Amino acid sequence: MNSVPAFVSYEFADRKELCLCISARSSRRVMLVPPLFDEMNRMRKMLVDVMRLLEPLEVGTFLPDLPGINESLTALKQLTLSDWQKSMQACAQQHGISHIASFRGGALAVNKIENANHWIFSPVKGATILRTMMRTRVAADRESGRNTSLADLIGQAEVAPIELAGNILGSKLFMQLNAADIPDMPNQRIVRLESDSKPGDIHIPGSALWLRAEPDDDRAMSSAIAHDIAEWIGT
Numbered sequence: 037m038n039s040v041p042a043f044v045s046y047e048f049a050d051r052k053e054l055c056l057c058i059s060a061r062s063s064r065r066v067m068l069v070p071p072l073f074d075e076m077n078r079m080r081k082m083l084v085d086v087m088r089l090l091e092p093l094e095v096g097t098f099l100p101d102l103p104g105i106n107e108s109l110t111a112l113k114q115l116t117l118s119d120w121q122k123s124m125q126a127c128a129q130q131h132g133i134s135h136i137a138s139f140r141g142g143a144l145a146v147n148k149i150e151n152a153n154h155w156i157f158s159p160v161k162g163a164t165i166l167r168t169m170m171r172t173r174v175a176a177d178r179e180s181g182r183n184t185s186l187a188d189l190i191g192q193a194e195v196a197p198i199e200l201a202g203n204i205l206g207s208k209l210f211m212q213l214n215a216a217d218i219p220d221m222p223n224q225r226i227v228r229l230e231s232d233s234k235p236g237d238i239h240i241p242g243s244a245l246w247l248r249a250e251p252d253d254d255r256a257m258s259s260a261i262a263h264d265i266a267e268w269i270g271t
Contacts, residue, residue: 039091041084046100046127049119054107055100055127058087062096064269066135066155067128069142070099072165074201075246076106079139081253082245089262095269100127102145113197113204117162117212120145128152135269140246141165147219154224155268157261158232158244162216169200190214225268227261238264 039059045052059065068083070076087097103123104112124145128136137155138146144162146154170189177184192198193210205213228236229244242257 041087044098044131046123046130048103048123048126049110051103051110053101053103053110053123053127055098055131056084056087057096057098059091059094059096060098060131062094064094064135065096065098065131065133066090066137066265066269067098067100067124067131067133069124069136069138069146070102071140071142071246072102072105072144073141073169073203075140075165078248078251079245081251082258083139085253085255085258086262086265089259090266093262093266095266098127098131098133100124111204112209113206115206116208117144117216121148125149137265143219144213144216147221150221152223153268154219154221155227155265156219156224157227158229159218159226161218162213166200166210166214169203172201173199227264229257240264 041056041058044055044057044060046055068087070083071079083099087099090097101108102120103110104115125148128149135153136146136149139157140160141162143156143159170186173189174184174186189198193207195207197204197206198210226236228234228239229242230239232239240257240260242260243254245252245254
């Protein structure tokens with residue numbers, strides 16, 4: 037089919053947010069919810085590869101921007117995790133999507149869509165994401181001659197917006213993420229890498245792209261993900 041990727045939109049909080057799509061008219065469609073913050077940047081190439089690989093398998097794909105992220109005009113520091121959850125509900129509803137594939141921390145943004153079918157890749161707690169970002173901030177502060185601890189940053193975040201890894205997080209978003217556990221939803225399929233010892237419904241070959249210093253891809257992993265999603269959706 038080789039459709040040209042196109043941007044559509046979804047409405048949330050009186051704004052239009054962008055959503056990249058391929059084969060949007062397909063009767064089988066899935067919404068891919070990206071990882072959060074820097075992990076999204078490192079894995080976006082892989083996500084688009086998955087979308088392209090799903091097209092010949094007759095699956096239409098939607099990759100939304102979370103409000104405040106990527107091309108969104110909404111200020112991140114004004115948003116909460118609850119806003120992200122409501123925005124993904126809105127996107128799924130407006131585009132008639134009942135199958136959702138979320139990646140890493142993206143799963144935290146879809147756990148309120150309980151009537152959907154959920155495919156979840158390497159889910160992670162919100163506190164784990166924040167801890168990685170805070171360690172980056174501590175290292176940067178040290179290079180600038182400032183001594184900062186994780187406890188210091190948590191204390192700052194409780195009372196005011198805080199900058200972590202180039203992102204300005206409001207206090208409510210920080211605290212909600214810090215408390216957000218890996219969701220346990222009806223109709224879910226947990227997918228992990230073969231190198232991951234944690235339990236899952238399937239373990240696939242591949243590499244942890246979210247740990248790379250720069251954005252990268254893994255064609256074998258993208259292919260495994262696309263074929264598993266297509267089989268999971270069924271006919």
